[in-house]
Amino acid sequence: MKILTLSSRIITQRSPRVRGFTLIEILVVIGMLAILSTVVLIAVNPLRQFAEARNSQRQNDVGTILNALGERLADNGGSFLQPALTRNDSCVTSLPATSTDIAKIGPDLRPCLVPTYMSELPRDPLNGFNKCTTAGCSGTGENYDLGYTVAQDATTGRITVCAPSAAEPSIASSTSFCLTR
Template structure:
């Protein structure tokens, strides 16, 4: 009598391998912590943006014999959004830096916080600017995540 031998995997073996792969994938996802990684990436973008904004303000001052953009005040104000109407930007709570986008010399558009528009004032970019008592310019990102303080002074 001829008996055929079947070679292959049983259902139990296949299920066991799938379970092991699922456990390993869960461990890897927990170790990577994607939410933290995304927050760190947004904070890195914020660092880049505040430096870029501060550099543009200083370049404007150099090109204009030391005069700062009119929107830079001694009180902390959120930077007005690109394309916002003049009456909105000239309010007490927003800094109008649209002069930096005129003729696209310093910016084509002022960079905004990575969480905007949902995490920002409807007319703001999520970054603040002020001129300190000693005349230094401070650009900050109050929406920084993971307890990080993002502020550049020059």
């Protein structure tokens, strides 16, 4: 006959201890992750990254518009106006001498450039809007403002296309971007 004592009974009836994380350990890890993610977010600065991406797009768009204008001038013997036999009457006859918005109510470049020199006019990634669905924007309510400006120097004939919205508030040293040819 086996005699069990009270102390042996308690020892034998106990289940093995389950190992795990305590609440304090979990809270400490969560706090460390929060601090680490905050430091990474500050270092990466997503607002600045997005602003730089928009400015890069603006630089490409300004170059594209300027190239299309240059091709049109080259095709028409240095004149913006087409010869009378192939004239598109909805096209502007000349570019403005002062910096003017490229828009339906400004110098409407769409009928001059689309679809011959580019498939569609690019718009500013933040401030431009384009509601045209057909070349020339002939219907009512079809309006656009690219968010870019154009000017042609009267004496030299050089064309300048600018992106005034390139002065992003999240980039301290940013200014408007212009390209002249």
